[in-house]
Amino acid sequence: MFNKNQMIEIKINDLGENGEGIGKLDNFTVFVHGAIIGDHVNAKIIKVKKQYAIAKVVDFITPSIYRIVPECNYLQCGGCQTQMIDYKGQLEYKKYLVDNTMKRIGGFENLLIHDVIGMDEPFAYRNKSQYPVRYVDGQIHIGFYKQRTHDVVDINHCLVQHPQVNRLMKTLITKLKETKISVYNEESHKGYLRHIVTRISFKTRDIMLIFVTNGHKDDLVIENLSKEIQSDYPEVKSIIQNINSDVGNRVMGFENRTILGEDKIIDYIKDLSFEISPLSFLQVNPIQTEKLYDTALSLLDITPEDTVMDLYCGIGTISLFLAKHAKKVIGVEIVDVAIEDAKRNALRNNITNTEFLVGKAEEVIPNLYKQGVTADMVVVDPPRKGLEPEVIETLLQMAPKSIVYVSCKVSTLARDLKLFSEKYTVEEVIPLDMFPHTTHVECVVMLERR
Numbered sequence: 001m002f003n004k005n006q007m008i009e010i011k012i013n014d015l016g017e018n019g020e021g022i023g024k025l026d027n028f029t030v031f032v033h034g035a036i037i038g039d040h041v042n043a044k045i046i047k048v049k050k051q052y053a054i055a056k057v058v059d060f061i062t063p064s065i066y067r068i069v070p071e072c073n074y075l076q077c078g079g080c081q082t083q084m085i086d087y088k089g090q091l092e093y094k095k096y097l098v099d100n101t102m103k104r105i106g107g108f109e110n111l112l113i114h115d116v117i118g119m120d121e122p123f124a125y126r127n128k129s130q131y132p133v134r135y136v137d138g139q140i141h142i143g144f145y146k147q148r149t150h151d152v153v154d155i156n157h158c159l160v161q162h163p164q165v166n167r168l169m170k171t172l173i174t175k176l177k178e179t180k181i182s183v184y185n186e187e188s189h190k191g192y193l194r195h196i197v198t199r200i201s202f203k204t205r206d207i208m209l210i211f212v213t214n215g216h217k218d219d220l221v222i223e224n225l226s227k228e229i230q231s232d233y234p235e236v237k238s239i240i241q242n243i244n245s246d247v248g249n250r251v252m253g254f255e256n257r258t259i260l261g262e263d264k265i266i267d268y269i270k271d272l273s274f275e276i277s278p279l280s281f282l283q284v285n286p287i288q289t290e291k292l293y294d295t296a297l298s299l300l301d302i303t304p305e306d307t308v309m310d311l312y313c314g315i316g317t318i319s320l321f322l323a324k325h326a327k328k329v330i331g332v333e334i335v336d337v338a339i340e341d342a343k344r345n346a347l348r349n350n351i352t353n354t355e356f357l358v359g360k361a362e363e364v365i366p367n368l369y370k371q372g373v374t375a376d377m378v379v380v381d382p383p384r385k386g387l388e389p390e391v392i393e394t395l396l397q398m399a400p401k402s403i404v405y406v407s408c409k410v411s412t413l414a415r416d417l418k419l420f421s422e423k424y425t426v427e428e429v430i431p432l433d434m435f436p437h438t439t440h441v442e443c444v445v446m447l448e449r450r
């Protein structure tokens with residue numbers, strides 16, 4: 001057994017969810033902060049639990065062949081976790097993670113796992129950023145959270161954000177720090193400015209800037225700042241105040257007020273246009289989203305006779321993308337404003353063969369099936385917790401000829417695929433890198449009815 005402060009020598013052969021190295025000593029798992037796959041290190045134990053210990057690197061005996069010096073200067077920031085691994089190594093790791101999880105949780109021994117579809121240029125890929133604003137030692141800090149904390153690292157240039165957003169944020173942060181604006185305190189739940197959120201269209205380069213505030217105390221300050229920003233940055237087409245007075249971690253509230261310009265911006269996926277309002281869900285990496293949707297479409301091979309269901313459809317992006325190839329697409333989503341967006345987006349793109357239903361997929365799908373509604377093909381794109389058992393049971397009864405499962409969490413994907421394998425052959429898994437420099441991996445899986 002290990003003791004706190006004990007020095008150990010360990011080889012790292014896996015990565016944890018937060019990018020920490022994982023190794024084994026005497027069959028006991030040790031999570032090592034500061035280490036990556038392939039490192040051989042001396043480390044100091046900082047915590048011992050029943051099942052595992054946590055350590056941090058003291059020095060490197062042999063560094064991993066994947067180790068590089070990160071391009072980012074903000075090493076404390078928790079936004080990215082794997083910038084110290086070269087990009088090719090990150091993609092190889094993600095493929096290994098998918099393969100290993102499919103075997104361990106799904107019991108799939110000989111599944112075809114493709115190479116991860118990566119980015120040619122894995123920086124400047126985000127179309128949305130959320131900067132918390134806090135006081136640290138009497139100074140305003142605006143940036144991102146340190147890993148596993150709510151301490152804000154002061155940042156004014158982030159390599160995964162769009163360059164136009166970096167330029168805007170640099171000016172805005174300087175201007176904000178010159179004001180006496182009141183800043184939110186999570187403990188006392190007092191103070192005004194909580195977050196700055198930006199959204200940008202990579203096609204039009206239009207930006208939406210959102211001030212998230214606790215109440216209205218300093219509205220005049222953000223109104224004056226907004227005028228300055230809009231005259232210096234004409235690409236900022238929409239400036240919004242979002243009011244969030246709730247205690248808790250949710251970034252945005254439900255009430256919006258347009259300070260200047262439009263109340264939405266327009267974004268594009270391929271030739272389809274979408275209205276983006278402050279609360280609309282949109283995949284954050286537009287370059288990889290197009291590849292993701294193309295992959296789903298090419299797997300499905302839809303004909304004009306096919307009815308397709310798009311479960312967990314958000315603002316209807318996949319539904320509208322598939323609609324021109326199908327007889328009809330039925331989208332289902334739990335968030336009512338997203339369904340309103342989806343209906344409006346169908347109209348603005350002159351698409352008339354879609355139907356959007358609001359509700360929990362686990363309730364809507366069994367009800368539709370009871371009424372005799374079925375589909376030839378189904379796309380599911382659930383949140384990280386995966387599919388509810390009722391959805392899987394109903395799809396097994398409905399038995400569409402093919403199902404495409406889009407997943408952002410490989411462990412729940414493997415669990416669900418095992419249940420589908422009663423009636424479906426899992427043809428192939430195509431992993432895609434939606435979030436370079438993090439441990440997240442997106443997967444597209446094709447299921448064919450036997």
Ligand SMILES: C[S@@+](CC[C@H](N)C(=O)[O-])C[C@H]1O[C@@H](n2cnc3c(N)ncnc32)[C@H](O)[C@@H]1O
Nearest residue numbers: 283312313314333334335359360361381382383
């Ligand atoms: C990963 S997103 C996919 C969104 C969309 N397919 C896209 O590509 O933009 C998952 C979506 O599932 C929705 N959702 C979460 N739980 C749900 C449920 N029980 N039933 C239906 N939709 C749900 C979320 O609101 C979110 O829009």
